[in-house]
Amino acid sequence: MTLDIRDGIAIIALDHPPVNSLSLALRERIVEQLDAAASNPAVRGIVLAGGERAFSAGADLTEIGTPRQFQEPILRTVIDRIESSSKPVVAAIAGVALGGGLELALGCHRRVALETARVGLPEINLGLIPGSGGTQRLPRLIGIAAAQALMSSGAQQNARQLAGSGLLDEVVSADVVGAATTLVTKIVDSGAPFPRARDRNLDISEVRTIVVAQREKLTARQRLQPAYGALLDALVASSLPFDEGMKKERELFLDLVPTAAAQALRYQFKATQDATKRPTELTAPPRRVGTVAVIGAGTMGSGIAIAALDAGLTVQLIEQDAEALDRGRERIVEHYRARVAVGKLSQEIASSNGDRLRAVIDWHVLRDADLVIEAVFEDLGVKQDVFRKIDAHARPGAILATNTSYLDIDQIAAVTSRPEDVLGLHFFGPAEVMKLLEVVRGSKTAADVVATGMSVGSTLKKVPVLTGNAFGFVGNRIYNAYRRQCEFMLEDGAWPEDVDRALTDIGFAMGPFTVADLSGLDVAWRMRKAQAATRDPRERYVAILDRLCEAGRLGRKAGAGYYTYVDGKQSKTTDEAVRYVIIKASAQRGLHRRRLKPEEIQRRALLAMVNEAALLLAEGVAGRPSDVDVVLVHGYGFPRWMGGPVFWARKQDRAQLQADLRNLAEEGGHGFVLADLSPLLNA
Incomplete structure (x- = not known):
């Protein structure tokens, strides 16, 4: 030396x-x-x-x-x-x-x-x-x-x-x-x-x-x-x-060093690094992406456009009418104006980003786009119509992405002449802030298209996680199982505030019913109605949310949902109208309401997540157990210092975990699929 x-x-x-x-x-x-x-x-x-x-x-x-x-x-x-x-x-x-x-x-x-x-x-x-x-x-x-x-x-x-x-x-x-x-x-x-x-x-x-x-x-x-x-x-x-x-x-x-929180955070750090790596079978190099077209100038589309502009990409923002386009453009301009005002961004960078934005109602500009991201209303028919137009105008070799949060990628890709160029890019709102990006591979999606999706995620400074094509992908599939279990607990005897408080007490960013009010109860209601024809009548179905929507209680935006809102402030407890709906649901189920302790609420919610995670792994929707934890932490407010539901499960006594899951399955009734946890816990 x-x-x-x-x-x-x-x-x-x-x-x-x-x-x-x-x-x-x-x-x-x-x-x-x-x-x-x-x-x-x-x-x-x-x-x-x-x-x-x-x-x-x-x-x-x-x-x-x-x-x-x-x-x-x-x-x-x-x-x-x-x-x-x-x-x-x-x-x-x-x-x-x-x-x-x-x-x-x-x-x-x-x-x-x-x-x-x-x-x-x-x-x-x-x-x-x-x-x-x-x-x-x-x-x-x-x-x-x-x-x-x-x-x-x-x-x-x-x-x-x-x-x-x-x-x-x-x-x-x-x-x-x-x-x-x-x-x-x-x-x-x-x-x-x-x-x-x-x-x-x-x-x-x-x-x-x-x-x-x-x-x-x-x-x-x-x-x-x-x-x-x-x-x-x-x-x-x-x-x-x-x-x-x-x-x-x-x-x-x-x-x-040996604390549970430190162990979980180190695990989550590595899991996030692993999730962003392309699987070894994806050897094809990603396609070049310099210009991104975003279809839909609503809140989500505008957020995606901002994320792309922040990454130095050129953005085409496309809407069907000038009024909607102007609202979207102004939303983006106001975002940068506010960032400059509080010193978070220089005027030079804000101006540079604005110069790379082209807002139009002319679909012919798609011929210049390397990546087209559809961000319109969450309805299969609407999205299919949009993809027919994208297919007609986008250049050969362009990647066509849908921002759907739960729809079938293959059904969307099927209306195009190039399903191999179609994939899902599921952003989480607000898209300019949230780090998670689910990259969804359809049955015909080409390897280099998947590689490009992962690469674009990194370019946008997101945490891209590759998932298979199944209802709700990884995040919403698990969140639906979690929310369903929380609704079961309403029928069993808990009030919404009991569930929300129990989960925020262990570090969840928000409880499920506060989240539902914030998102709008009609979003879930619309999805439930779309699935009604295929629902097995023997399954335990909680109709509390449906009854609230029918009463016009659509959440924060309506001034009432599970909670009431005055001047934007959420009530601490649910009112008599909500409690009446819940009590009636319990009676119709033939349940004697009982008080649920916070520990039971927490454990049942976590167990529901773990069970669904194991099912997703078995079905190949999740590539590895740690990907589930990355999705839940970065996209759904799961406490990072708990590692994620998989990490939590691995810290539990195995025999007790299995016994509790069997009890959960019995309470869930017909349609509850009890997963084999071995691959999840032993990976």
């Missing part, structure tokens, strides 16, 4: 592609190079540098929870060696410096960053806190309030945003290694002691005041995750002598 020395400055290069994750091998190499630099009289100072893509993206996640994570030199040891170096060490940051990567830079005596570099401490997103001095050094550099905000959000910040914060000594537009070399030379030439973050002190009363205030601001969902409280405890310790604070941070970090 040869040390790279330039004019008396040793350049220690982090070299662990692709993102310089801090594996044991890389940690060993850094220490070896530090020792070589320390013992070489020709070396006056040291620059620690990464590559263009990454200084370091942080810990090697494959080592977390394994013996290698704790094998010396651990990252703390590496940072101690840097900080105690008799020769000044300057970090040259390009690309990303995240988690342990940023902690490594914090241990250096100075930091220089390329203006496009991004830094952050995202450990909170994995159920952890920074464990190598981040909670102790960062507050000493940028202040307790700014440090808390950066760590509790887990978000990345651009180096330009942090110029002058105290974190970065210089922000440069080019040649960050050269700038770092110049800086370390100045430090050496000055002869002055070089600064260390650990030598700074914080005001104890200020730290405690800010931490107390932040603890009171924790949301209910944050309080369910131990890392948020642990982070505040570590920040309190930053007002102690440095070594004491480091000891407290280490204790808190190690306590978090």
Whole structure:
């Protein structure tokens, strides 16, 4: 191993592609190079540098929870060696410096960053806190309030945003290694002691005041995750002598590693990465997509258009009449106007995005589109009519996608002359915000079309999950089973608020009946009526929603659904009219209503999801069990720190799980299909 020395400055290069994750091998190499630099009289100072893509993206996640994570030199040891170096060490940051990567830079005596570099401490997103001095050094550099905000959000910040914060000594537009070399030379030439973050002190009363205030601001969902409280405890310790604070941070970090939340979040991180990868059988390269046509300028179509514009694509927004088109165009313009007004987007980028939008009522423009996405009313006949027109105008080789949430892709593709070019791209609303994208493969969809769907999802910064073509695909199929079970519980004795509260108490973003009101009860009602002719009369069917719709209670938009709404505010409990409908449904079923404890509500809801997930896996609709968890977390508000229904099931006692599912099947009655959980639990 040869040390790279330039004019008396040793350049220690982090070299662990692709993102310089801090594996044991890389940690060993850094220490070896530090020792070589320390013992070489020709070396006056040291620059620690990464590559263009990454200084370091942080810990090697494959080592977390394994013996290698704790094998010396651990990252703390590496940072101690840097900080105690008799020769000044300057970090040259390009690309990303995240988690342990940023902690490594914090241990250096100075930091220089390329203006496009991004830094952050995202450990909170994995159920952890920074464990190598981040909670102790960062507050000493940028202040307790700014440090808390950066760590509790887990978000990345651009180096330009942090110029002058105290974190970065210089922000440069080019040649960050050269700038770092110049800086370390100045430090050496000055002869002055070089600064260390650990030598700074914080005001104890200020730290405690800010931490107390932040603890009171924790949301209910944050309080369910131990890392948020642990982070505040570590920040309190930053007002102690440095070594004491480091000891407290280490204790808190190690306590978090084995927690259920941390395990679930690490699992969900990997599951998301796996879901976005194309299956090995899809070897065909994706088709090029530069121009996207969106058919339908309603809320969903406008959202899809915004997502495509944000990704740098050219968008054709098409409607059947000028009035509807103008509403859609204005919706997009207003979105960007609002983003600029609150400082979330520059006027330059907003203008650039707007310039790539073409809103028309002329279908002939489809000849220029590489991808056509239909986003019209959720009705098979309507969508088939639209696809006939798309087929007539789109160029050969263009990909034709439907945004249906539950309809049969093959029936839509069948009305075209090119079913091999048709697939489903099921966006979740609001489409410009929600990360999940179900990529649905029809029976005749070509391999390169599926590959393109997955590629487009990544381009749009979505989480694309490949699914088979079945009613509701993965997400809505499971959600329907979950909602059906929750409706059973209404007949059994629970009120809507009991169910909603029980599920939000364990971290669901919203309960099913609040969601139903928000979406509009008529959406589900319309789907139920479409299925009425094929429904087996022996099945347990809960008609409560139907009765509410018949009474004009269509949800929030109508001022009443399961709940009532005054000035947009939802009532805390259901009113007598809703309770009358529910009690009558129980009586017609011949059920004696009983109080359901929150634990029973929670378990029955989760069991329903697990059972349906196993059925989807057996039918080949879901490619792998973890895909189910990705869909539920990213699209349906399932608590990320619970991992997903499959992860939850794998943590349960197997015998009890099977027994509870058998009970669920008995209560569900005719039509409830009891799944074999073995493939789901043992995969």
